[in-house]
Amino acid sequence: MRSIRSRVLATSLVCSLVLILISAVLWYRSAESLLVGQFDEALGMRAQSLATLMLETEEGVDLEFADELTPEFMPGPNAGFFQVWTARGVVVERSKSLGDDNLPYAPGSLQERECWDLRLPDGRNGRACRLAAAVLPEETAEEEEEGVPPAPTGLTATIVVAQGRAGLDHALASLWISVLLVGALVAFGNLGLLYLILTGGMTPLHRLGSEVGGLDPADLPAKLTFQAERAELQPIVTGLNVLLGRIRAAMDREKRTTSNIAHELKTPIAELQALTEVALKWPEKSDYTLDALRQSHAVALQMNGITETILSLAHSEHGTMTCIAEMIRLGDFLHEIVDRLDALATAKGISTEVHVDEGLVIRSDAALLDIVLSNLLSNALTYGQDGCTVQVHVLREEAEVRIEVKNQVTDLEPDDVAHLTEPFWRKDASRTGSQHAGLGLTLAAEVSAVLGGSLDFRIDKGQFQATLTL
Amino acid sequence: MKILLVEDSERLQLAIRAGLDNSGYAVDVVSDGETGLTYALKNPYDLIILDIMLPRLDGLAVLRNLRQEETMTPVLLLTAKSSVPERVEGLRAGADDYLTKPFEFEELLARVEALVRRSFGTRTPILEFDTLRIDPAAQRVSIANREVQLTQREFRLLKYLAHKADQVVSRIEIEDHIYSEHNLPSSNAVDSAICTLRTKLKKAGCLSAIETVRGAGYRFSSMETP
Numbered sequence: 113m114r115s116i117r118s119r120v121l122a123t124s125l126v127c128s129l130v131l132i133l134i135s136a137v138l139w140y141r142s143a144e145s146l147l148v149g150q151f152d153e154a155l156g157m158r159a160q161s162l163a164t165l166m167l168e169t170e171e172g173v174d175l176e177f178a179d180e181l182t183p184e185f186m187p188g189p190n191a192g193f194f195q196v197w198t199a200r201g202v203v204v205e206r207s208k209s210l211g212d213d214n215l216p217y218a219p220g221s222l223q224e225r226e227c228w229d230l231r232l233p234d235g236r237n238g239r240a241c242r243l244a245a246a247v248l249p250e251e252t253a254e255e256e257e258e259g260v261p262p263a264p265t266g267l268t269a270t271i272v273v274a275q276g277r278a279g280l281d282h283a284l285a286s287l288w289i290s291v292l293l294v295g296a297l298v299a300f301g302n303l304g305l306l307y308l309i310l311t312g313g314m315t316p317l318h319r320l321g322s323e324v325g326g327l328d329p330a331d332l333p334a335k336l337t338f339q340a341e342r343a344e345l346q347p348i349v350t351g352l353n354v355l356l357g358r359i360r361a362a363m364d365r366e367k368r369t370t371s372n373i374a375h376e377l378k379t380p381i382a383e384l385q386a387l388t389e390v391a392l393k394w395p396e397k398s399d400y401t402l403d404a405l406r407q408s409h410a411v412a413l414q415m416n417g418i419t420e421t422i423l424s425l426a427h428s429e430h431g432t433m434t435c436i437a438e439m440i441r442l443g444d445f446l447h448e449i450v451d452r453l454d455a456l457a458t459a460k461g462i463s464t465e466v467h468v469d470e471g472l473v474i475r476s477d478a479a480l481l482d483i484v485l486s487n488l489l490s491n492a493l494t495y496g497q498d499g500c501t502v503q504v505h506v507l508r509e510e511a512e513v514r515i516e517v518k519n520q521v522t523d524l525e526p527d528d529v530a531h532l533t534e535p536f537w538r539k540d541a542s543r544t545g546s547q548h549a550g551l552g553l554t555l556a557a558e559v560s561a562v563l564g565g566s567l568d569f570r571i572d573k574g575q576f577q578a579t580l581t582l
Numbered sequence: 583m584k585i586l587l588v589e590d591s592e593r594l595q596l597a598i599r600a601g602l603d604n605s606g607y608a609v610d611v612v613s614d615g616e617t618g619l620t621y622a623l624k625n626p627y628d629l630i631i632l633d634i635m636l637p638r639l640d641g642l643a644v645l646r647n648l649r650q651e652e653t654m655t656p657v658l659l660l661t662a663k664s665s666v667p668e669r670v671e672g673l674r675a676g677a678d679d680y681l682t683k684p685f686e687f688e689e690l691l692a693r694v695e696a697l698v699r700r701s702f703g704t705r706t707p708i709l710e711f712d713t714l715r716i717d718p719a720a721q722r723v724s725i726a727n728r729e730v731q732l733t734q735r736e737f738r739l740l741k742y743l744a745h746k747a748d749q750v751v752s753r754i755e756i757e758d759h760i761y762s763e764h765n766l767p768s769s770n771a772v773d774s775a776i777c778t779l780r781t782k783l784k785k786a787g788c789l790s791a792i793e794t795v796r797g798a799g800y801r802f803s804s805m806e807t808p
Contacts, residue, residue: 375635378662379591382683386597389687393601400600407593 117310125303132295140288147287148239151280152227155241159225159273162194163245166204166269173198173247173269175205185209193232193240193274204269209234215272220244222268232276240274316341324352332360365534372536372550376418380411387411421551424483425535428558435477435562442506442513443470445478449485450504453493461499462519464489468506474513476563476582483559484567485515487552488578492519495539495576515580526571533557533567553578583628583698583742584608584759588618588644589660590636594683598631601687602694606721606738608762615639619647626758627655629697631690634661634672642675649676656697660685695719702745709744711802714788716744725786735760736779739772743792743802752799776800 165176175196179185184192191209197217198204206214213233220226222244232238247267323338335353340346387404395401427433443466450457450464457464492502496519507514523539531537538550553569556578560567565582585602589595590613599609610625612618615636622630622644630648634641645657656678661668664682672680678700679693695707695718709716713726718741723730732740738760743751753772761767776792783791793801 375662378683379594382662382685383591383593383597385684386594386601386687386690390597390601390604393687394604397600397604400596403596404600407596411593 117307117314120310121303121307124306125299128299128302129295132299136288136291136295140284140291143287144284147280147283151239151275151277152225152241155227155239155273155275156225156243158192158194159241159243159271160245162196162271162273163243163269164248166196166245166247166271168247168249168267172202173204173267177205179208182207187211190276190278191234192276193238195272197270197272199268199270215240215274217270218242218272219270222246229277230274232274236276236278237281238274238276239280240272242270242272244268244270313342316345320345320349320352327356329363332356332363334360368537369535372538376536376550377415380415384408384411418551421555425551425555425558428555428562433480433559433562435480435564437475437477439473440476440478440481441470442472442474442515443468445481446485446504446506446515449482449489452486453489456490456493457502460493460496462493462496462502464493464502464504466504466506468504469508472506472508472513474582480559480563484556484563484580485517487556488515488517488580491552491556491578492517492576495519495521495524497522513582515582517578517580519576520574521571521576522574524571524576529569529571532569556580583738583745584610584625584762585694586618586621586625586627586630586655587611588613588615588621588630588636588641589633590614591633597687598690601691603734603762605691605694606718606734606741607694608738608760608765610763613637615641615644619644622648622655623651623653626755628701628759629694630655630657631660631694632657632677634659634663634668642672645672645675645677656701658690658693658697660690691719698745704745709741709747711744711747711791714783714791716741725783725788728786730782730786732779732782735775736782739775739779740783740802743800747802750795750798750801755799 162175162177167174167176173196185194185207187209191207193207193210193215195206195210195215195217196204197219199219201217201219203214210233215233216230218226220242225241225243227239227241230238230240245268247269320336320338320340323336327333333356335356336349338349340349387408391397391401391404424433446466446468450466453464489502489504496502500520503516503518505514505516505518507516528539532553533556534550535554536550537554553567557567560580563582565580568579568581570577570579583606585607587595587598587602587609589598589611592613595611595613599611602609610621610627612621613636616638618630618632618636618641619639621627632641632644636644641659641661645659648655648657657676658679658681659672659677660681660683661672662683663669663672669680669682678697681690681693698718699705699707707717707719709718715722715724715727717723721737723732723737723740739756742756742759756772757767761771776794780792791802793803795801
């Protein structure tokens with residue numbers, strides 16, 4: 113897996129190289145332009161010098177030129193070249209180095225200089241510069257004495273001067289290599305510095321990683337001891353602390369649930385084991401054996417009930433519980449459940465009042481709604497104070513229907529609300545009473561969600577209220 | 583021997599009571615901690631089997647209260663809590679033994695016998711006095727290798743007297759230790775039971791195992807065989 117550091121370093125290197133390359137190219141181009149300009153300027157100066165040597169003669173145009181004074185135009189390995197033409201393209205003069213060759217003739221406007229690359233007659237790469245210049249008349253002795261410049265004759269000539277550009281190319285190549293070397297040095301130097309800075313800068317991240325990696329899952333702290341020295345790490349630390357809190361809460365809940373499940377199963381198993389072992393040890397005690405059989409059967413039914421509820425919970429949690437909506441007359445539906453639980457209510461001397469608009473019809477899944485309401489009412493009757501009244505109110509508010517089940521309780525506190533839907537949670541630590549495993553409200557809450565509703569609880573001044581909103 | 587069982591599961595009450603009763607113990611049963619504490623403080627039990635998670639007052643609180651009141655009756659904690667810290671907590675609260683649910687009844691019985699033996703200062707599981715041999719686990723009594731047929735109540739009486747060998751035991755004490763509250767004896771039930779037991783022992787060859795101490799009660803003493 114690639115590290116952030118290697119990614120940053122690689123990206124930085126690539127970006128640096130690209131930027132340096134672009135800068136180098138621009139800088140090189142600028143330097144090249146300057147050097148070539150200077151080279152051209154030198155060629156132009158030579159052409160200009162030659163132009164000043166042009167005189168009008170009777171035969172036309174002549175060049176007062178002395179080869180010995182311009183050795184650069186003499187034949188040789190680094191020879192320069194020039195050629196002069198009249199306006200009509202008649203060659204006036206050419207350098208000795210040209211021999212019988214010609215430079216390309218390119219007439220142009222007066223005093224306008226034009227430079228270009230070319231292949232020199234001796235095969236070298238070179239650069240040429242053309243200049244069209246006015247031809248001066250031959251100066252008289254008087255004019256020479258008075259220092260008066262002669263007036264132009266109206267004749268023009270074209271001068272092309274060419275020079276090998278090996279020196280220029282060499283200078284440009286050296287420059288390009290230097291620029292690239294400096295660029296690479298800067299890029300890799302930058303990379304090294306960045307590596308050191310990142311290594312130093314990521315030390316707190318490593319420390320944070322070490323602390324998080326060293327956490328004992330069995331004994332998670334409430335928060336990390338890590339102090340964020342970098343502002344960028346503070347949100348991470350805060351987020352991790354929030355996550356730790358959630359994990360701890362989930363683990364505590366899981367531990368409680370596991371412990372509750374163990375206890376919930378241990379008790380009936382212990383009952384079964386003890387009942388059957390005693391019956392087997394004293395088979396002649398037929399009265400006890402019969403009683404033990406009855407009780408064992410009751411334990412089996414109870415454990416089956418727990419298993420069925422756990423399976424229903426698993427179905428709802430895994431989303432495999434299907435909801436088939438139908439029209440339900442809520443008044444009749446509630447009365448039927450109340451009648452079904454009448455024996456439980458009578459045993460505790462609890463009366464049940466149902467306040468509902470008898471004509472109210474809702475669309476829901478009857479089987480699932482029955483699970484929720486039966487559990488709520490059964491819970492109210494089981495844990496309600498003896499002789500109290502369980503009240504069921506159905507309220508219609510716009511598109512919502514609220515079903516409230518209220519009863520008086522003695523041992524529940526407002527803080528218990530958080531645990532009510534926790535699997536196997538029971539207020540009574542002894543878990544006395546074998547008919548309830550502490551799964552009823554858990555299942556009711558899960559099924560309410562499947563119905564697209566919600567289940568909320570409130571405990572206030574000895575009154576417990578469960579509200580199903582559909 | 584009389585045992586107090588404090589357990590909120592009615593099914594466990596049924597099984598344990600039946601099993602202990604069949605094993606020669608008188609058993610009082612209560613379902614919550616508060617009643618359990620009251621019973622334990624009021625009656626001289628030979629052993630208390632105490633659940634931890636009880637309604638009204640949990641088992642550990644019952645145990646601490648008992649020890650605070652200097653009631654040193656042996657206590658066997660019987661609970662679903664099985665972790666080491668929970669066992670340690672129970673034992674440190676003053677319990678003499680700890681058994682986790684689910685349990686095998688034979689193990690419960692063995693632990694009960696061991697605790698009862700310990701409380702009477704007896705080391706061996708079988709009580710032997712000359713040719714008289716009492717096996718509490720098997721509920722067998724023999725004299726010179728010949729088995730003596732005793733009823734459940736006679737066996738309990740002999741076992742209790744044998745555990746208190748050479749000590750004077752009053753009628754009330756006998757009533758307290760061999761009858762449960764559901765089987766309270768009539769006024770001369772102890773005398774009658776002693777008489778029957780003596781006859782059976784004499785018939786089997788044991789002449790003067792149980793002496794009458796006038797105005798005080800009875801004493802189980804060393805054997806005299808013909």
